[in-house]
Amino acid sequence: MVAPALVLIPVLVLLPGLVHGGGIDLLKEFLQAAITPSLDPLVLGSAVSGLGVTVGIALLGWAASALLGLALALASSRQVWSSCCGQTWPANFLRRLLAVPRSIHELLWGLLLLQLIGLQPAVAIAAIAIPYAALVARVLSDQIxxxxxxxxxxxxCAGVAAPQALVTALGPPLLPGLLSYGxxxxxxxxxxxxxxxxxxxGGLGTExxxxxxSLEFHELWTGLWLLLAVMxxxxxxxxGLRRRWLMPRRLGLGGLTFTPLGPESGAGTRGMGQTARPDDLGRRxxxxxxxxxxxxxxxxxxxxxxxxxxxALLHWQPLPNLGGSSWASVLALPWPQLVGSTLLLTLVAAGxxxxxxxxxLLVIAPWPWARPLLQLTWALARLWPPPLSALLLLLLLKPGLVTAALxxxxxxxxxxxxxxxxxSDDxxxxxxxxxxxxxxxxxxxLFYGRFSGLARxxxxxxxxRSDVMLRESVVVGLVGAAGLGTQLLESLSSFAWDQLLGLLVVYALLxxxxxxxxDRxxxxLLAPA
Amino acid sequence: MPVAPAREPVLPNPGPGVSSQELPWLELSQITVPGRGRPRLDRVSLAIGGGERVALLGPSGAGKSSLLAVANGQLKPSSGSLRWLGAPPARSGRARRRQQARIGTLWQDLRLIEELSVQQNLNSARLATWGWPRALLNLLWPLDTAANREALAQVDLGAELLGQPVSALSGGQRQRVAIARLLRQDPELLLADEPLASLDPRLASELLQLLLDQVTPRRALLLSLHRPDLLAGFDRAIGLRQGQVLFDQPASSIGPADLAALYDGELPGSGP
Amino acid sequence: MVLLPAALPGGNPGGPSLLPPARAEQPRSQAKPVLRIGAIPDQKPEKLNRLYPLVAAELERQLGVPVTYVPVVDYTAAVTAFRTGDLDLVWFGGLTGVQARLQKPGAQVLAQRDIDVAFHSIFIANTGSGLKQIRDVKGLTALKGKRFTFGSESSTSGRLMPQYFLAKGGVKLADFAGGAPGFSGSHDTTIALVQSGAYDAGVVNEQVWSTNLRDGRANRAKVVAIWRTPGYPDYHWIGQPNLDQRFGKGFSRKLQGAILSWRTSNPLQKQILTLFGAQQFSKATAASYKQIEQVGRQIGKIR
Incomplete structure (x- = not known):
């Protein structure tokens, strides 16, 4: 379980060569600013309104993806098709088709839609909704x-029409997974x-x-603390809702299979009823x-x-034909190197x-006081968009693959x-x-007693998660020399549509x-031993 | 051995396949279902009339489940014809669903919806006639409490179970809830596929009695049985062997010779 | 709960946002059309937010149409927003201007500053880096193996022309420490990063450099200029091709005239010109940017 941490060894070996420490003063300033965020009403107001936009985009994108995803999940479920018309091929076909929107990161959707549609608030929402809907569809249809x-x-068999039968027979067992994954x-x-x-x-990320x-760290922390609070x-x-509605703890996460993480919590999925009080079902x-x-x-x-x-999403602005686009220039990109460093980046980051x-967790096991500290660090890590940490790391490290992977x-x-x-707590x-x-x-x-049970x-x-990281590797392209992501941003700022298309296809394939x-x-890992 | 309680004698059955009623409740003629090697059902013909209690006997693999699946419309035969209350299965989906709503099946694995309460499960039997709004409301609100209470009373269960999730019930309670669900469907043809297979003997005979009690002149029962020793309450027995009807005669007339021919001399589970 | 779109029509004290005000009622509606102006974010947002609302206010007064400033987050976004018609008048750099005109045929070059005719980039270095003054292009080889940062990927003075001169001096991008240069995003950031030592050296536009020296944000003890590039044309105002249709005949001329009329004798206009680092604006033509286009094609930023 700790074995993936072995990548630490090469990283630690390389690190001294990468550290330049030039920005140590800036980093100190950055850390000091954490306890003295700017409380200027103007800064606060702007952060709050930015946060409002971010939360709005998240909520709307999520809601759209949930609705669309649910519909697509039904449409790509073999059970639904066979129950409605006795055929399953449309389900299989749709499943394959949905692999495409799923394989492209929401950031790429955003940048693409931005080119096609222009500066519209709907763009960010659609950028989240499209890949998420395809993901939700896959997870839910697998579940169904x-x-x-x-x-x-x-x-x-008792003569109930397909829709009513589906809702009554599949709805309730699907619900816990649906809500948890949602x-x-x-x-x-x-x-x-x-x-x-x-x-x-748009939104707080921009600010x-x-x-x-502009290295305005006090203002930066104002936004960060607000975002952390919201998160x-x-x-x-x-x-809380999950507990109240008696859902399984979290999914088997990543949710492609819903096997709960802890073997013990498996009982919770089926045995919901055991703990439910009589009127709970309707109340829920x-x-x-x-x-x-x-x-x-x-x-x-x-x-x-x-x-x-x-x-506005239907109002497309045609891409200008800039001429000079030739497949030769696409082929001329250093593909093996780009793909290679993207994969390496993913592996190191995943490890x-x-x-x-x-x-x-092992290191802090003997010290209870270190736990909240670790939790806070992790919360900040989740919240902090990787491109921003990449920019911060550049204050200390040379650009390149390891920095991006970190x-x-x-x-x-x-x-x-x-x-x-x-x-582990459960x-x-x-x-x-x-x-x-x-x-x-x-x-x-902890290692022998608890982790051994959780390891699989x-x-x-x-x-x-590694699969997610591969998709995400595009977002740290800012750091430079980080594979496909870096090339993608460069091609985008050169408006080289042909290269962009080539990069997207390769990304999707990867x-x-x-x-x-x-999946394999x-x-x-989940197969019974 | 339970003894069938005294009740109004149902119209006597003069002979195999012939009902005294004008329309047989269920009529199969020359039904064939292909299988690997030999057909699962081979030109099977039978007819069951209202008020009849018919047991379906045969060794495992004889085609009992296939026959029941054809009877409730789940399995489409490759040839032969099927009639429910005199009418062939309708072509239009809606009309066909209306026909199927009149056929109730007690599944061996019960097929209750574990996540729902007893009441919601009982109501699910009414979905064929309910529209969308009630189907959805059923998931949120207790509906038709009085009717459900009555159905539970008929299977000797208390109304306090209504709000319980099905997954919290004991094995016997679940069997009874499944039967109560059939009662809520109020079918004219009751089909049961080895409902007693996994039950202990006391529970099995109680449950069988409960099922036999549900037969009224306007309702017929076809039940597949793996234990010929439980034949007592039935009017008729049909023996199925290698996909073919071996015998179809009054239950009281089944002798050891018939059973020996059916089971190749090896009688299955005649009591513990 | 206070949830407000970041961009409220009429003024936006916060950072840039994506929500262009009043686009809802924009196209083909009977309401008075709004002139939306924008700029590549080459400097601190705080400075952009000081300058462009002033420009908007002055143009509104001069032209008698409502004018709003729509901030954008990066150079590419400014070009895209111009192409998709979300911005009517944009302050572009040399490269982004060419990109924008290629993507929007008929777009009009309206004006440039006096300093844009022969603009310069300044290579700067951290005093601790050991880098010395450079006499000519060949001297740029001293930068090999150093941590080096450009400004934005699409910046003319912060990337395009410096990369052109670096190539002339025999320095490839892979020669820098880490195998690649950084892209700080803006000129102000480049100065701050080099001054802090995060990078050994960088390159910025001359006007931003002198402003930073003047207001003391660039500390000569920590960061120094090591080379000034030869001159090349840079920043300019570009307007949409359809301004006359939307705002009335002759509007583009009027707009150009308004910009050209700004003088240091008028207090508000003086403030604008000072923030622009210019004495006044003059006419510009597309032809002046041929050289930029050529270099852009060489480096692959224009295709």
Whole structure:
């Protein structure tokens, strides 16, 4: 489980060569500014309104992706098709088709749509909604198809029309997974909306980037602390809802399979009923409907306040034909090197993130006081868009692959670390207590007693996360010499559409292959030993 | 051995396949379902009339499940014809669903919706006649409490179970809830595929009695049975062997010779 | 809960945002059309937010049409926003201006500053880097193996022309430490980063450099100029081709005239010109930017 941290060794070996420490003074200033954020009403006001836009983009993008994703999930579910018309090929076909929007990172969607549609608030929302909808569709359709089909067949056999039968027989068992995954996607949407802002698609991300670029650290921290508050609020709120509606703890995360992370929590999925009080079932349903009823108008109001015009998305601005576009120039790009460094970047980042989370937990095991500190660090890592950490790292490190990998790894460490901590807290480990009773130190007890039980599901999630990191590697292209991402930004600023298209295709292919590999790895890890 | 309680004798059955009613509740003629090697059902013909309690006997693999699946419309035969209450399966989806709503099936695995309450499960039997709004409302609100209470009473369960999630019930309770769900559907043809297979003997005979009790002159029962020793309450028995009807005669007339021919001399589970 | 779009019509004290005000009622509506002006974000947002609202106010007074300033986050976005018609009048750099005109045929070059005819870039170095004054292009080889940063990827004075001169001096981008140069994003940032020592050297536009020296933000003890490039044409105002249709016949001329009429004798106009670092604006033509286009094509930023 800690094995992926082995990448630390080459990284640590390379690091001294990369450190220049030139910006140490700036970094000190940056850290000092954390405790003295600017409280100027103008700065605060601008950060709050930026945050409003970011939250608005996240909420609207998430809601659109949830609706669209649910519809697509039904349309790409074999069970739904076979129940409605006895055919499954349309489901299989749609599944393949949806792999394309899924394989392209939301940032790329944003930049593409920006070129095609112009500066529209709807662009950022669509950029989140398109890939997310395809992701939601895949996860949910897998889930629907994994549900036992008996009850559905029974209802159909008793003459119930397909839609009613589907809702009644599949709706309730699908609901916990749907809500849990939906909540997870909302957390992702907030991070994505911030990231889109960093690339100029509006909201707080834009201000963070500009503050960092003009080295106005006090203003930067004003925005960061606000964002952190909103993120933690959202995470706690969602966790609360999850508990209230008796959902499984979190999914098997990454949610391609919903096997809960901790083996113990597996009981929660099925056995919801065991703990439900008699009237809970209807009450939960009513609360959800109420939540939807409140959410609907809120979203409409938000969209109006932000001046979102969905129709603007249909108003395409043709790309100018700049001439001179030739496939030769696309082929002339150093593809093997670009692909190679992208893959290497992903591997190093994945190794860092997956390996460091348990390692850090082990290190702090004997000191209870270090836990909140670690949690705070991880929260900041999650919140902090990777391109911004990359820019910060440049104050200390030379540009290049390792620097980019550190930035990407740090961000994902925040996500993985939180997950591991949650799972580890949930996991009842008698072995650990036994070990401690036998006088084994806290670190070893944690390692042998608890981690051994969690390892498989954690690594399975790590495999999923690596696939996400491959997709995300584009966002640290800013650092330079970081593979496809760097080339993509360069081609974009040269308006070289042909190169851009070539890069997108290669990215899509890479992520599809990566997805397949990570799926296999996960299946293998989750398979009963 | 449970003994069928005294009740109004149903019209006697003069002979195989012939019902005294004008229209058979279920009529199969020359039904064939292909299988690997030999057909799963081979030119099977039978007819069941209202008020009849018919047991379907046969060794495993004889085609009992296939026959029931054809009877409830789940499985489409490659040849032969099927009639429900005198009418062939309708072509239009809506008319066909209306026909299927009159056929209730008790599944061996019950097929209750675990995540829903007893009440919601009972109501799911009414979905064929309910529109969208009620189907959705059922997931949120307790509907038709009085009717559900009555259905539970008929299977000797208390109304306090209505709000319980199905997953919290005991095995026996679940069986009874499944039967109560059938009662809520109020079908004219009751099909049951080995409902007693995995039950302990006491529970099995209680449940069988409960099912037999549900037969009224306007309702027929076809039940596949793996234990010929439980034949007592039935009016008729049909023996199925290698996809073909071996015998179809009054249950009381089944002798050890018939059973030996059916099971190749190896009688399955005749009691514990 | 206070959720407000970042850009409110009429003024935006915060940072740039993506939400162009009043686009909703823009196209083909009977409401009075709004002239939306923008600029490449080459300097600190704080300075841009001081300058361009002044420009908007002055143009509004002179032309009698509503004018708003729409901030954008990077150079590429400014070009895109011009192409998609989200900006009517933009202060472009040499390279971005050529890119914008190529993407929007018929776009009009309206004016440039006196200093833009022969603009210069300044190579700067951290005093601790050991870099000495450079006499000519050949001397740029001293930068090999140093940590070096440009400004924005699409900056003419912060990237395009410096890269051209570097190539002339025999320095490839891969020769810098780390195998690649940095892109700080803006001239102000380049100065701050080089001054802090995060980079050994960088290159900035001369006007921003002298402003930073004058107001003391560039500390001569820590950062010094090591070479001044030869001159080349740079910044200019570009307007949409359809301004006359939307705002009435002769509007482009009127707009050009308004910009050209700014003088230091008028207090408000003086403030604008000072922030621009110019004495006054003069007419400019597309032909002046041929050289930029050629270099752009050489380096691959124009295709």
């Amino acid at each position: 198809d994994a549900l036992p089909s008996g009850a559905l067949a029974a209802l159909r 909540g997870y996607r909302l957390e992702c949407a907030l991070r994505s909306a911030t990231l889109l802002g960093v690339f100029g698609l 963070l980037k500009l503050c960092l670029q 933690l609020l959202l995470e706690t709120g969602l966790a 349903g009513r609360e959800m409907v109420l939540a939807l009823v409140v959410l609907g108008p809120l979203l409409v109001w938000l969209a109006r306040a932000m001046g979102v015009q969905p129709l 860092l993130a997956v390996g460091l989370a348990p390692l850090l 930035a990407l790894g740090f961000h994902n460490l925040g996500i993985l670390g939180r997950l591991l901590l949650e799972a 996991y009842q480990a008698p072995a650990e207590i036994a070990l401690q009773g036998a006088g084994v130190g806290p670190r070893l007890a 599901s954690y690594l399975a999630y790590g495999a999923y 992520t599809l292959v990566g997805e397949d590999l990570s 790895a996960r299946l293998q």
